[in-house]
Amino acid sequence: MAKEYRTMRNDVTLPYQWALGKTWSRFFDGLKDGRIQGTKCAGCGRVYVPARSFCPVCFTDTTQWVDVKPEGKILTWTLVREKYLGQVQEPPYVVALIQLDGSDCGFSHFIGGFDLSDAGQLKRKLKTGAKVKAVWSPVRNADIRDITCFVPVE
Amino acid sequence: MGNAVAIIGTGQTKHGRRSDVCYPDLVREAVTAALEDAGITLKDIDGIVLGTMPSMMEGVSSTHFYFAEAMGSVGKPVLKVETCGSTGQSIGHCGFFWVASGMADIVLVVGSEKMSEGDGQATMTTVFDPFFQRTFAAGAPGVFTMQSMEWMYRFKIPEEKGREAAARISVSNHDNAMDNPHAHIRTRVTMEDVKNARIITYPVRLLDVCPASDGACAVIFATGEKARKICRKPAWIKGLGFRGEEFFYGESDKAIWMSATEAAAEAYRQAGIRNPLKELDVAEIYNPFTYQEMIFYECFGFCPRGEAPDYVLKGTFLKDGELPCCPSGGTLCSNPIGATGLIRLAEAALQVTGKAGARQVEGAKLALSHAMGGVDQFNGVTIVGSEL
Numbered sequence: 251m252a253k254e255y256r257t258m259r260n261d262v263t264l265p266y267q268w269a270l271g272k273t274w275s276r277f278f279d280g281l282k283d284g285r286i287q288g289t290k291c292a293g294c295g296r297v298y299v300p301a302r303s304f305c306p307v308c309f310t311d312t313t314q315w316v317d318v319k320p321e322g323k324i325l326t327w328t329l330v331r332e333k334y335l336g337q338v339q340e341p342p343y344v345v346a347l348i349q350l351d352g353s354d355c356g357f358s359h360f361i362g363g364f365d366l367s368d369a370g371q372l373k374r375k376l377k378t379g380a381k382v383k384a385v386w387s388p389v390r391n392a393d394i395r396d397i398t399c400f401v402p403v404e
Numbered sequence: 405m406g407n408a409v410a411i412i413g414t415g416q417t418k419h420g421r422r423s424d425v426c427y428p429d430l431v432r433e434a435v436t437a438a439l440e441d442a443g444i445t446l447k448d449i450d451g452i453v454l455g456t457m458p459s460m461m462e463g464v465s466s467t468h469f470y471f472a473e474a475m476g477s478v479g480k481p482v483l484k485v486e487t488c489g490s491t492g493q494s495i496g497h498c499g500f501f502w503v504a505s506g507m508a509d510i511v512l513v514v515g516s517e518k519m520s521e522g523d524g525q526a527t528m529t530t531v532f533d534p535f536f537q538r539t540f541a542a543g544a545p546g547v548f549t550m551q552s553m554e555w556m557y558r559f560k561i562p563e564e565k566g567r568e569a570a571a572r573i574s575v576s577n578h579d580n581a582m583d584n585p586h587a588h589i590r591t592r593v594t595m596e597d598v599k600n601a602r603i604i605t606y607p608v609r610l611l612d613v614c615p616a617s618d619g620a621c622a623v624i625f626a627t628g629e630k631a632r633k634i635c636r637k638p639a640w641i642k643g644l645g646f647r648g649e650e651f652f653y654g655e656s657d658k659a660i661w662m663s664a665t666e667a668a669a670e671a672y673r674q675a676g677i678r679n680p681l682k683e684l685d686v687a688e689i690y691n692p693f694t695y696q697e698m699i700f701y702e703c704f705g706f707c708p709r710g711e712a713p714d715y716v717l718k719g720t721f722l723k724d725g726e727l728p729c730c731p732s733g734g735t736l737c738s739n740p741i742g743a744t745g746l747i748r749l750a751e752a753a754l755q756v757t758g759k760a761g762a763r764q765v766e767g768a769k770l771a772l773s774h775a776m777g778g779v780d781q782f783n784g785v786t787i788v789g790s791e792l
């Protein structure tokens with residue numbers, strides 16, 4: 251590949267307007283009010299957070315709404331060090347899967363509230379099963395960032 | 405399983421940063437190589453299946469139009485199948501279905517990607533829903549790393565042991581890629597190189613992660629009758645399995661991973677395989693991440709749950725081990741995503757027909773190929789053998 255052939259630069263930017271529908275609209279209305287809500291399947295009894303309109307296992311409508319606690323335990327986590335296009339936070343930051351008390355699945359969110367540069371402290375605080383609680387954003391827009399992050403509970 | 409089907413030819417490009425060719429020419433390079441390998445021409449092809457990653461990858465929508473001529477589809481029926489990382493296995497399965505159904509005698513299957521033209525991780529992030537998961541996605545590494553962490557927690561694998569085994573996997577894949585003229589990354593690395601590489605998503609480091617590659621692969625499927633007539637040594641399709649699971653990452657158990665486990669179990673049932681570690685001669689696993697490769701070993705029944713690091717550390721999956729995995733250098737050293745799962749199948753076919761060159765596993769007769777796609781969500785497996 252001695253010869254360098256031409257390349258051409260062009261950017262594609264497209265606008266979208268995504269519909270949330272009945273279930274997810276109600277979920278985000280709840281976040282704006284400081285509530286985390288799930289839906290419970292009448293068939294298998296699982297509580298899903300975020301709320302789902304149907305149970306992915308039973309394929310039946312989930313009509314029962316439940317409030318879950320804005321706290322729970324870490325199922326797994328990672329420290330993101332790499333930069334990517336479209337990230338909403340500057341690395342380093344921690345993302346985790348959190349099982350909220352009263353739910354039966356993992357909920358994706360940030361973990362923060364302490365110094366991430368100390369690797370020892372990071373591993374002590376972020377063990378699986380460690381308790382965390384939600385920190386609510388002072389500004390609420392009925393979206394997932396109405397929760398700023400989850401912080402470890404000492 | 406339908407009628408007997410065999411692979412009668414495969415073709416691959418040189419994978420890597422291929423700014424020397426436009427996308428259609430890259431596709432044609434693989435198609436031409438496959439036709440030459442099979443000793444047939446486009447006239448013999450009854451239908452074409454292709455697959456790629458989402459259109460955001462290259463910024464050209466519905467690329468089957470863009471390279472319609474390059475894949476030889478003028479005047480022929482065309483099917484496009486797209487399942488993210490598992491695309492390569494999906495299109496292979498589709499080629500099999502078409503021929504096994506008796507509706508076509510010879511089908512050309514083409515997978516391709518030109519990742520150097522776009523932003524791979526940004527494209528991967530658009531696979532996540534915009535309301536809940538995309539904010540936290542961090543490309544592919546975020547989720548794959550969380551899965552690996554969950555697996556290590558579940559089976560109480562000490563961090564140092566996981567690190568050591570993952571580094572071994574990186575070193576051996578890089579060693580294997582030295583034998584593969586198609587591979588993108590052909591550089592030897594040491595254990596120290598891997599352990600000191602920069603962190604991408606803790607504990608995953610740069611050399612635990614695949615590159616973003618340009619590349620294409622073509623595989624030709626034929627009926628048993630045609631295969632026996634045209635091909636001296638066909639690779640017979642022995643079994644295949646594919647499973648999906650939930651989109652929301654927190655809703656299924658990724659340490660056990662039903663879709664990977666059941667896809668392999670289904671393929672084993674069809675192929676009559678009871679003890680994969682003993683019966684398989686070689687495996688080409690979709691391994692874009694070293695840690696994740698160990699979860700696949702367990703899902704595919706190569707070792708008990710939680711013991712993959714022990715098996716790695718005793719050399720079970722090395723080129724001269726009990727079950728060599730990824731003698732091609734794997735996805736870890738070349739990942740043109742839409743082609744990758746099909747490359748795994750092509751490599752498996754080369755192995756069981758004795759055509760794998762320097763990467764040949766001596767006397768290989770039965771091989772597993774695999775790919776995974778989505779938010780850790782879809783898994784596909786195809787088993788090929790030297791005998792029907």
Ligand SMILES: [Zn+2]
Pocket residue numbers: 291292293294295296305306307308309
């Ligand atoms: Zn249910």
